[in-house]
Amino acid sequence: MDNFIMSILRPVSLTSVLQIFLTALIVSSQNSAFYLFYQKPAYPRDCKEVLDSCHYQRLSGVYAIKPDGYHKPFEVYCDTTGDSGGWTVILRRHDGSVTFQRNWLEYKLGFGFLSQELWIGTEKLSYLTNQNTYELRIDLTYSDGRSAYLTYKFFRITDDFSNYKLTSLGLYAGSDDITDCPTNMQYGTCICQSSCGCLQDCLPCSQEEACFCPSGFYLKGAECVPREECGCIVDGNTIGEGVWYVAPGCTRRYICINGNLICDNNYRCGANAVCERRNNVLGCYCNPGYIGDGVMCVTTCPVNTEYGVCTCQTHCRDPNNCLPCAQSETCYCTDGYFLENGNCVRPEQCGCHVDGIVIPEGQTYTSPGCSKMCTCTNGQLNCNNNYQCSSNAVCETRNNVLQCYCNPGYVGDGVTCVSICQANGVFGTCFCETTCANPQFCGSCTQGQPCYCPSGFYLQGSNCVRPEGCGCFTDGMIIPEGETYTSPGCSKMCTCTNGQLDCNNNYQCSPNAVCETRNNVLQCYCNPGYVGDGVTCVSICQANRVFGTCFCETTCANPQFCGSCTQGQPCYCPSGFYLQGSNCVRPEGCGCFTDGMIIPEGQTYTSPGCSNMCTCTNGQLDCNNNYQCSPDAVCETRSGVRQCYCNPGFTGDGVTCSPVCQTNRVLGTCPCETTCENPQVCGSCSQSQPCYCPSGYFIQGQDCVQQEDCGCYIDGIIVPNSETYVNTDCTQQCTCNNNQLDCDTTYQCSPNAACIEDTGVRRCVCNDGYSGDGLTCAAAFTDCYDAYQAGHRTDGIYTIRPTGWPGSPFEVFCNMTFGDGGWTVFQRRIDGVTDFYRTWTEYKQGFGTQNQGNDFWLGNEQLHYLTDQKDYILRIDFVHSSDTPYYEEYRTFKIGDESTKYRLSYGSYKDGNTGYYNLYYNNGQQFSTRDQDNDGCNDHNFAERQKGGWWYTNYWCTNCFGSYCYVFEYGSSGCNTGGTNTNLNGDYNGGNGENIFYGTNGPNDCNHKFAEMKIRPINT
Known part of the structure; x- marks a missing residue:
């Protein structure tokens, strides 16, 4: 089936017509819909009233209506042309452009586009069909072109509280191929049928063969309903299922649920409300300036509530059911909140139900007998079934809280009770x-x-x-448990353990200690200058020092005189010892005296002028009077030490100094030396020092090298080994191998080359317009078609040099097998590895790897010279993820130079299978990158939005249609809705799981897995 349209007509009977005053009529070029703007706050209730109000216009389109009771106007599509007009379209399906697999909220609010596929919304449909009686029409078109329709005389949808139940259809009519009866009816011989107006009787049918209500269903109007949908009777009035009825005077109210009448006798109007009938509904209504349900009217809605049309309200006491609201317009709990004691709270604040009582959120409940304890957390009971009172506790209620309580003398949580007394008490x-x-x-x-x-x-x-x-008793004293007792005179020491004295009878003070009482403790204490436990005492002084009062000390510097003591020291050097620094040493530890200096023990002293060297041994100087510096040394003090030091270029102990020779040189008298320049003659020595190049080595500059390191000589220059030399006119090329020249006398530049010297190297270089190694130079290909004409038929990398190209020839990928061959490829997207979010310089020079399986961009500068030399066809190939191939071709494709910002131009669209030439808006556009915005749109840089350089257009900057304006920017979810800049260099994934984007409109815009751009000369 290709098309499916549901419409509802005007009310079956009208008693009055609402007059509408029109001030403006606006026609949209997109869908030929008409938008009406009303001067007064009165809107038509449906499309029939639109038709009646606009009798001079019978144009189908989008109009604003406001059904009775609905909180604000909304737009619908009105079909005013067919079958008396006035049809309000509630559903349309014809091309699959809108998905109907939606959730409850989306079906409630509606979705789609009024002039395309749509669902009006169950909430709007409920208000629309409950303000009067409507006829339903369903139009069908089959894929073979056939059409059919159905009409039902009565059509009504209940509210959200009743889950938008379809409650009435009535008799149907339609084309011949429609044979089904309405919901709950069956076709056959009808004798009688029950009705909601007379539940106990079976009323005769009006005709024998018809759709009628079977057993268990009742006729209500023109539809068959279950018993519970017949409604209820109160005060002589029939109340519809799920409908509130308010008694006169607003002293009570009723609601009909499943055919049963539920009464609210506490219903009363609030102080800021009146009891009156509005829109044929009697009830309590808030006075002007107040909002609420009429029972409670406030100036503003409480926290977590909002004012508006309330169909049903969730309550903490029954969170799984949505109970009807008292008033249609009132303050009601925001979605996600529940009514609890007049407040709107989150589900977790509702508390928990257990044993017939409500446990507030976050509080604890203990079961009778204290067998378990439960905590209400986020509306769920979290129970500890192992809860049990301590043996020192009782289960009882205190301050209205039942739980385990510790007995007197114990503290704790009742499960664990600890005595308040100290140990053993x-x-x-x-x-x-x-x-x-x-x-x-x-x-x-x-x-x-x-x-x-x-x-x-x-x-x-x-x-x-x-x-x-x-503790223990001894000598008339109590020794506490674990403590120690020392007897008078410190003859023994005892410890009290488990009430018994454990004594050490060998306890005795050190000779350097005394037995006395300090801080009430009798024991051995070390004398001053000693440390220890009193039994063992160690001196605190350094070696050879004694503790006590110092009268005078002798020093190594003046051993004959006992002078002042070291300040701040409790220890001093006794007689027979000498102070040297901070140490006390014996006389021989002082060192030796000479030339007014002290030579420390074991150290060496050299006399001024280095005439002798002496070592202090056991306080005596042992001198070497034959100590004398070498002629190649000097006597001087370095780092505080005077002695003989060898001169630079020599090594030794200063008394004996030997020369230090360079690499390969030897120490001795030089007889003669050979050089690399004249290796056959041993000539004069090169240096005056006693190191020279021995036989088998050759002087090369300042170095002494082996013969194989000398190289070769030609034309007065040295050619190093393994290197090549070309003579001045490029007629000979020689290579130095093992100091021998191997020359190629056939070496000669091509007639299309010149002999030049570049960075010190002479070689043959092909002239402009030619390529090769300089010996052989062929005319350079200007593009891949030139190579194709020269007989090349293999896809791959070729070297070209476009006409006027100022640099060296460069490589391109040539497609020689596609079509007529000779295509120069300048862009490819295939693996998503190469980043196309690049700078201006990178797009100018090109990037990526040019081969069959990788992404790359040839470079804008190369592309300019390529397209400037001939007229080219541009072909764009891309493959959809469904493996569907697409292509487009354009004539006279050119790219301007950098001064034009590499402006794109082409003559005309040539061919393709996309159904649209997607470069239409890009013709004449300058190139833009993330660091150079040339798209002409001041609001943003499309290269940043779409993560790639391209010839972006500013058309979509100012020409937008609703949400189509900025779709498919990086990270967005829109792509296939059209209206974005054509771009093959954007982010490969689009930020939303889709691949390469290309196009401005149509189903082939997005999700491409391959793209390639290539050129070939026209008329070839």
Whole structure:
């Protein structure tokens, strides 16, 4: 089936006509729809009233309507031409451009385009069909061209609370091939049928063969409904299913649910509301300046609510059902919130239900008997089924909270209870307590304590201890458990362990200690100047020093005189020792005296002028009077040490110095030396120093080298080994191998080449317009077609030099097998690896790898010279992800030079299978990159939006149709809706899972996996 259209007509009967005043009529060039703007706040209720209001115009199109009770006007498509006109189109399907696989909210609000495929929306449809009685028409067109239609006399949709149920269709009529009865009806012989107006009786049918209500369904108007949809009767009035009825005076209200009447006797109008009938509905309505449901009217809606049309409201007490609202226009909870005690809260704030009670969010509930404890978190009970009272606790209710509570004398959470008494103490009434000080007598209790030491325990300070915890008795004293006792005179030391004394009878003070009491502790203490435990005492002084008062000290510097003591030292050098620095040494440790200086023990001293060298050994100088510097050395002080040092170029201990020779030179008298320039003659020596080049080595500059390192001589110059030399007129080329020249006398430049010297190297170079190695130069190809004409038939890399190209020949990829061959490829997208989001310079020079399987861009500068030399056809090939190939061809393709910003131009569209020439808007455009915006649109840079350089147009900057303006920028989800800049260099993935984009409109714009651009001369 190709087309499917549902429309509803004007009301079946009209009692009045609403007059509309028109002030403007605007025609859209896109869909020939007419938009009406009304001067007054009164709008037609449906397309029939539009037709009646605009009797002088019978044009189908988009109009604004406002059904009774709906909170604001909205646009619909009106068909005013067929079958008396006034049809309101509610659904259209004809080309598959809009997906109908939608969620509940999307079907509620509506979707699609009014002049194309659409669904008006169940919420709008409910208000539209409940303001009067409507006829439904369904038009069908089959793929073979046949058409059919159905019409139903009555059509109504319930509200959101009833899930937009289709409640009425009535009798149908239509073309001959439509034979089905309306919903809930069956076709056959009808004798009688039940009706909602008379539930107990079966009323005779009007005709024998017809669609009628079968058993279990009741006639309501012209449709068959279940019993619960017949509604309810109150005060003589029939209330429709899911409809509120308010009693006169607004003293109570009713709602019909599943055929049962539910009464709200607490319904009363608020202080800022009146009881009156509006739009034929009696109820409480807020006064001007207030909003609400009439029971509660406020100046603004409370938090988490919004004012508008309320069809149903979710409640914490019944979160799975949406209960009808009291008023259609009121403050109601925003989506995602639930009504709880007059407030709108999130689901997790509703609390939890257990054992018939509500547990508020975040609070805890304990079951009777304290068998489990549950916490309400995010509306869910999280229970601990292992909850159990401690043996020192009871399960009872305190301050309206049932849980485990610790017994007196215990603290905790009831599951774990800890005694408040210290270790070994018990909670209760104390009659008497025994103490460690008097263990045989139970005396008075500790004042102010709820805990006491029970029988078998003794009070020691503030603790209750067993007998052994009281300590030990000795010499009339109590030694606390774990502490130590020393006997008078420090003859022994005992430790109290488990109430028993463990004594060390060998305890004895060091000779450098005394037995005395300090801080109430009797034991051995080290004398001043010593440290230790009193049994062992170690001196605190350095080696050879003694602790005490210093009267004078002798020094190594003045061993004959006892002078002042070292300041701040408790230790000093005693008689027979000498102070040297901070140390006390014996006389021989002072060193040796000579020339008024002290030579430390073991060190060496050299006299001024280096006439002798002496070493201090055991306080005595041992001198070498034959010490004398070499003629190649000097006597001087370096780093504080005076001695003989060899001159530069010599090595040794200063007394003996030997020359240091360069690489390959040897020490000795030079007889003669050979050179690389004259290797056959051993001539005069090159240096005066005692190192020379020995036999087998040759002087080359300042170096001494082996013969194979000398190289070759020709034309007065040296050619290094393994290097090549070309003579001055490029008639001979020689290579130096093992110091021998190997020359090619046939070497000669091509007639189309010149002999030049470049960076010190002489060679043959092909003239402009030719390419080759200089010996052979052939005319250079100007493009791939030239190579094709020369007989090349293989796809691959070729070297070309377009006419006027100022640089060296460059490589291009030539497609020699496609079509007539000779295509020069300048762009390819195939693997998505190469980044096309590049700078101006990169697009100018080109990037990527030119081969069959990679992405690349040849370069704008090369492209300019290529297209400037001839007239070319541009061919663009691209392949859709469905493997469908597309192509387009354009005549006289050219790219301007850099001064024109590489402007694109072409003569005309030649051929293609896309159905549209997508470069239409790009003709005459300048090239743009992310760092150079030439698209003429001041609002943004298309090269940034689409992540690639291209000849972007500013057409889409100012010529936009709704949401089509900026689709398919990087990261967007729009692509196939059309209206973006044609671009084959944009982001390969489009940021939304799609591949290469190309086109301005049509199903082949997006999701291409391959693209290639190539040129070939025209008329070839």
